[in-house]
Amino acid sequence: MKNNEKVLIKGNYAIAQAAINAGCQCYFGYPMTPQTEIGEYLSSKMPELGRGFVCAESELAAINMVIGAVSTGVKAMTTSSSCAVALMQEALSYACGDEVPVVLVNVMRAGPGLGYIYPAQGDYNQSVYGGGNGDYKIIVLAPSTVQECVNYTYRAFYLAQKYRNPVILLADGLLGQMMEPASFGENPYPEVDVSSWALTGAKGREGRAIYSCAPDEKKQIQHIYNLFRKFEVIAENETSYDEFEVEDADIILTAFGSMTRNIKAAMKVLREKGIKAGCFRPITLSPFPSKRINELAKQGKDFVVVEMNMGQMLKDVEYSVKGQSKVSLINRPCGEWLSVEEIVSSVEKMVEVSYAAGI
Amino acid sequence: MQQVFSIPNSMKKDFKYTFCPGCDHGIAVRLVAELIDEMGLKEKTICSTSIGCSVFLYDFLDVDCIEAPHGRACASATGVKRANPDKFVFTYQGDGDFASIGLAESMHTALRGEKVAAICINNTTYGMTGGQMGPTTIMGQITTTSPAGRNVDYNGYPIKIAEHIALCDGTAFSARVALDTVPHINEAKKALKKAFQVQLDGLGFGFVEILSSCPTNWHMSPEDAHKRVREEMMPVFPLGVFKDITAEVK
Numbered sequence: 001m002k003n004n005e006k007v008l009i010k011g012n013y014a015i016a017q018a019a020i021n022a023g024c025q026c027y028f029g030y031p032m033t034p035q036t037e038i039g040e041y042l043s044s045k046m047p048e049l050g051r052g053f054v055c056a057e058s059e060l061a062a063i064n065m066v067i068g069a070v071s072t073g074v075k076a077m078t079t080s081s082s083c084a085v086a087l088m089q090e091a092l093s094y095a096c097g098d099e100v101p102v103v104l105v106n107v108m109r110a111g112p113g114l115g116y117i118y119p120a121q122g123d124y125n126q127s128v129y130g131g132g133n134g135d136y137k138i139i140v141l142a143p144s145t146v147q148e149c150v151n152y153t154y155r156a157f158y159l160a161q162k163y164r165n166p167v168i169l170l171a172d173g174l175l176g177q178m179m180e181p182a183s184f185g186e187n188p189y190p191e192v193d194v195s196s197w198a199l200t201g202a203k204g205r206e207g208r209a210i211y212s213c214a215p216d217e218k219k220q221i222q223h224i225y226n227l228f229r230k231f232e233v234i235a236e237n238e239t240s241y242d243e244f245e246v247e248d249a250d251i252i253l254t255a256f257g258s259m260t261r262n263i264k265a266a267m268k269v270l271r272e273k274g275i276k277a278g279c280f281r282p283i284t285l286s287p288f289p290s291k292r293i294n295e296l297a298k299q300g301k302d303f304v305v306v307e308m309n310m311g312q313m314l315k316d317v318e319y320s321v322k323g324q325s326k327v328s329l330i331n332r333p334c335g336e337w338l339s340v341e342e343i344v345s346s347v348e349k350m351v352e353v354s355y356a357a358g359i
Numbered sequence: 360m361q362q363v364f365s366i367p368n369s370m371k372k373d374f375k376y377t378f379c380p381g382c383d384h385g386i387a388v389r390l391v392a393e394l395i396d397e398m399g400l401k402e403k404t405i406c407s408t409s410i411g412c413s414v415f416l417y418d419f420l421d422v423d424c425i426e427a428p429h430g431r432a433c434a435s436a437t438g439v440k441r442a443n444p445d446k447f448v449f450t451y452q453g454d455g456d457f458a459s460i461g462l463a464e465s466m467h468t469a470l471r472g473e474k475v476a477a478i479c480i481n482n483t484t485y486g487m488t489g490g491q492m493g494p495t496t497i498m499g500q501i502t503t504t505s506p507a508g509r510n511v512d513y514n515g516y517p518i519k520i521a522e523h524i525a526l527c528d529g530t531a532f533s534a535r536v537a538l539d540t541v542p543h544i545n546e547a548k549k550a551l552k553k554a555f556q557v558q559l560d561g562l563g564f565g566f567v568e569i570l571s572s573c574p575t576n577w578h579m580s581p582e583d584a585h586k587r588v589r590e591e592m593m594p595v596f597p598l599g600v601f602k603d604i605t606a607e608v609k
Contacts, residue, residue: 028437028441052441057464060431060464061467064435064438065437065438067427067431068407068434069438069439069442070438071438072405072443074443094426094428200443200446201422201446202402202421202422202423207420207423208423209424210426211425212426
């Protein structure tokens with residue numbers, strides 16, 4: 001699957017095949033609905049290609065295996081879902097502190113706790129803000145189609161090595177389980193030179209160590225400043241988003257991941273009904289496109305955040321808008337995706353209320 | 360004049376041990392470095408380090424090291440080895456790291472027969488945090504979290520690590536050694552060499568548990584601490600080779 005021909009493929013399989021095409025040399029994973037097909041797919045493909053595959057004893061072990069593998073300069077990944085990704089938070093903090101290029105795919109299900117296998121978007125906070133200790137940031141990419149699952153998997157491996165930082169591909173049960181046409185093409189990203197830091201054995205040089213612990217206070221402080229300078233560079237270079245018909249819009253529907261599909265459809269219906277709606281969709285949830293949202297808010301455009309959680313991305317949109325326009329929320333915690341009709345009628349009610357109040 | 364003693368090539372030349380005076384870690388690390396030199400492994404070695412008294416291993420050993428979170432050294436070593444089957448990979452962990460918080464990772468690495476070596480320093484206590492009860496604390500032993508002595512009703516029993524690892528089908532070699540006397544140090548080096556060799560021969564998981572003194576947390580002189588290793592630890596944790604598939608073949 002390396003040409004431009006479109007194939008009908010499930011999101012989970014698309015991620016797995018894209019990882020192979022991106023040069024992922026090792027996969028370490030543990031079953032967890034709704035992402036288990038990724039491991040199943042790779043369990044036959046990786047040995048065929050002479051690459052590494054381990055059914056880890058836990059998600060804890062799986063992500064630490066990834067840390068070991070990627071510290072040697074090879075590409076490796078693990079995949080999991082929400083409550084099991086919670087188990088990996090310690091390792092993500094280490095991976096940031098160690099500056100090792102871990103790639104983690106989270107195909108979200110409902111929470112908190114075990115929750116259930118319904119699709120949901122409740123891991124925005126877990127991904128963007130993380131549950132690990134200390135000051136760190138992870139690059140988070142949110143695909144909305146199976147094609148984007150392919151494209152962003154390629155990008156995840158590239159960004160992880162380019163910046164020596166963990167990357168999360170944040171999909172959800174809907175994307176993981178549905179079939180859609182997608183083409184794989186070639187991995188468009190160049191190979192990153194890892195020779196200055198990768199652990200390859202102390203041949204012709206001194207031993208190298210990759211670690212986050214600095215018993216010297218000044219070194220620890222400097223390390224964190226260095227990390228945050230890197231995050232600034234990432235924000236400058238890699239922040240990405242899509243926007244549709246925002247130029248003349250009064251109200252901008254905002255969503256991430258697969259909810260993007262429904263706000264685009266809702267925007268069209270609202271425009272037919274005479275409501276000037278636009279769409280804004282962050283591709284990188286971290287770094288978050290605050291600057292662009294702020295520009296749009298300055299123009300007096302209101303934002304309606306549509307998400308399958310209790311209002312997690314809402315906080316980042318509010319932070320970006322900085323009180324310059326109105327921010328509202330249309331949401332459901334999990335389960336049946338908010339339909340185009342529901343979004344349209346909710347927006348209509350908001351517009352009516354605003355009109356009645358003379359706002 | 361013949362030089363009879365020098366710092367092994369695989370140790371850094373400007374290091375300062377963070378180990379307490381009289382602790383056996385220093386001997387263990389030196390044995391590892393000597394073997395890396397003697398077996399010609401330095402250029403292909405990647406060590407997965409751990410959390411605890413061993414945390415600064417990368418400051419002493421002049422080999423490539425990846426820091427693993429507490430208990431995860433065997434998982435990290437698995438990742439290194441699967442990505443680089445031609446490299447020599449080992450972990451260096453304490454008993455808390457290997458057999459308490461990391462027991463799942465340790466056992467499963469042995470069960471998978473990962474071609475890595477693991478070294479576990481057993482000093483019957485959590486040393487780095489100041490002498491709390493650990494998975495190997497022996498019955499009746501007083502620690503800061505077992506002030507009345509380890510008691511079955513409250514604390515259950517210590518784990519016999521080398522015997523458990525020997526039961527795993529993927530283990531090629533498992534032994535328990537001590538560093539209290541010169542003959543024991545020589546035996547320890549032989550066991551470590553075997554644990555390294557089974558990896559190089561692609562036979563499976565190599566494991567050595569090293570009984571170690573902890574004079575600081577035991578509140579003993581180094582000499583008395585070694586006496587305790589002999590008189591109190593060895594009856595509970597007998598020295599010996601519990602599995603050696605190369606011997607079985609012969």
